[in-house]
Amino acid sequence: MAERAVLAIDEGTTNSKAILVSGHGDIIASGSAPVPIEHPKSGWVQQDAEAIWAATLQAIAECTNASPATDVVAIGISNQRESIMIWDRKTGAPCGPVITWQCRRTSADCDALKQQGHEPDVIARTGLPLDPLFPPTKVAWLLDHYGGERRDICVGTIDSWLIWKLSGGAVHATDRSNAARTQLFHLADLRWDASLCNLFGVESAMLPEVYDSGHVFGSTKNVGPLADGIPIASAIGDSHAALFGHGAFGQGDSKVTFGTGSSVMTTIPAFVVPPNGITTTIAWSLNGEPTYAYEGNILVSASILPWTAQMLGLDGVDTLLDLAQTVSGTEGVSLVPAHVGLGSPHWNAEARGLICGLSFGTQPAHLARAAAESMALQVQDVYAIMAHDDDARAGRLFVDGGPSSNRFLMQILADFLDHAVTPCRNPEASALGAAYLAGLTTGFWPNLEAVAGLVSHDSDIVPNMPSGVRDVSLSAWRNAIARTTIVG
Structure with a gap:
């Protein structure tokens, strides 16, 4: 009888990774592929959406080929956050590049909005300061340069793009953790904020539907290495996924994720406007209930x-x-x-x-x-x-x-x-967090206590x-x- 496992896709800045996680929480196979990065000007950082998808397929194929008898019961996604793109809803073709979280091309736009006095209200609604790290000014830039008449445009973070591609173009969706990083989502009201969309010139119809981090967004269709009909059962920002992957379910539990940049995150009991210098975010959302966190984003860390x-x-x-x-x-x-x-x-x-x-x-x-x-x-x-x-x-x-x-x-x-x-005994905490959420959503693991029992630390x-x-x-x-x- 084939071993049942959850497939987790961890879409990072420089690599796409895929792992298969058994019911005991063991990684039974893995695969990876590099993702190219472009620097067309000083301070500009971008990627090609189709190259990201190609790398994802390569990583999945390598992973599943390493364990061909495994029965994939669900798919989870963790992804680089704040990187943003637009694509044509009818054709599925990307419109312009993916502008990554590192890109500083909209610094002047953020400064102008600060000078106009918008930052306090933006922070009160989103927990995030006006900085080119965050996507809304990047979305405006993409729409100005590649949006055409702005008809049938999808705006999305990388999880949205992967959900779209995995579902054969049937689903345009995201989860609350990723929505919380767009600076267009009202963290207390848990909805796209009309006033922020107006401020940044983004039509709400372009934005994805927002669900829990553990949610069946759709199912696979025409994805080469995978059978049709596998539930896409979680999506979560990579830093948030790492916190979940640690089993950091206690109040005040924290984590530091080291990568190209670093994220420092600690859970808090409810949404509050953050102290100066850090941000408030949604760590994850389950059963309609968000878990909030403070976070600090460091731009250059291990790099x-x-x-x-x-x-x-x-x-x-x-x-x-x-x-x-x-x-x-x-x-x-x-x-x-x-x-x-x-x-x-x-x-x-x-x-x-x-x-x-x-x-x-x-x-x-x-x-x-x-x-x-x-x-x-x-x-x-x-x-x-x-x-x-x-x-x-x-x-x-x-x-x-x-x-x-x-x-x-x-x-x-x-x-x-x-x-x-x-x-963490296994450094792939982000991928494990996405896998745990997908397995929890589909009943592969029955509850949070069972998930916590899978985690091992040094x-x-x-x-x-x-x-x-x-x-x-x-x-x-x-x-x-x-x-x-x-x-x-």
Whole structure:
């Protein structure tokens, strides 16, 4: 008898991944394919929607071919967030590029809206500041350049595009976690906001239907590697999926997802306007009930490591981290990876990267260590705001993403946060979260308690940095940030 499993698609910025998850929560097969990224101008970052779909099909095929006897009972989707596109509803053809979450082409548009005084109302409705990270100004740009007469246009995040393609063009839908990141969705009222659509020039008819994160959106049709009729049973933003994949169901549970950028997220009991510097979002939605969270989005995280390795003439990230461990500190050197601006909590689209504190005693190892520490220091900037807010009670802090498997990096994180961190035993937390939601929706797993029983973590990494050393490092970091925000 064929083994039954859930297929999870994890659509990231640089790779499409697919995994098959058994009823015991084990990953029994996986596949992946790269997704090209284009940089047509400085600060512009875009992708090709058809290339994303082709990579998704390739990843699914590789995964299912590795376990041909498996019976796929449901499909879950986790996806890169804030990346946005438009396509023709009749033909299904993309209209223009996918503008990714990293793209800064609408910085001036966001600044103009701020100067007009719109930001406080936007934050009150969406929990998000006016920043080119978020999609509405990108949608307006796409409509202006590729929308034509704006008839029969679909607007969607990448989950919407995948649902559309998986269903053979039958379904234009999204979930509340992704809708919450569009800056067009009213978080308290759980609906597309007419006043925001009007502000950004987006017709609500172009937007997808919004459902729970665990929901049967439709079923597969004419998807090469898959049989027809498989339920598409979850959709959730990748960072949210990671939180769910950790089993972070307790109030105040938090996680840090390390990738190209990083996301810091902690659950809160209800929607509130966020403290300055962070955002409020919907972590996931089940049975019509949203779980809210605070979040901080860091634009450049693990991607600083290969960049620094190249700058130092090293052969890769592993060599860089080995070099960083040969010194106990940076000797006053700070590296701020503001290569595409600063995200949370600074929100400065015009800031650019900075290395400071150099002396004749500075060695390559100090620069390597400064790059490694920059990942943790950016997280500390965000986590400090959350930890001191009454709506966020500190619970467990989970970590995931590729760098979470490196104990040296996670020790630095625990030290700067002064809080124990708990690595996920499997770094594919986002894909697992999407799989758990799909399985929960279709009855493959009966309840949240059963899902929580599937999750496994490594032992906690506890802080051991003296407070005086931490204070000196944090002071140097803040001075570096202050210099960076003047740039531009």
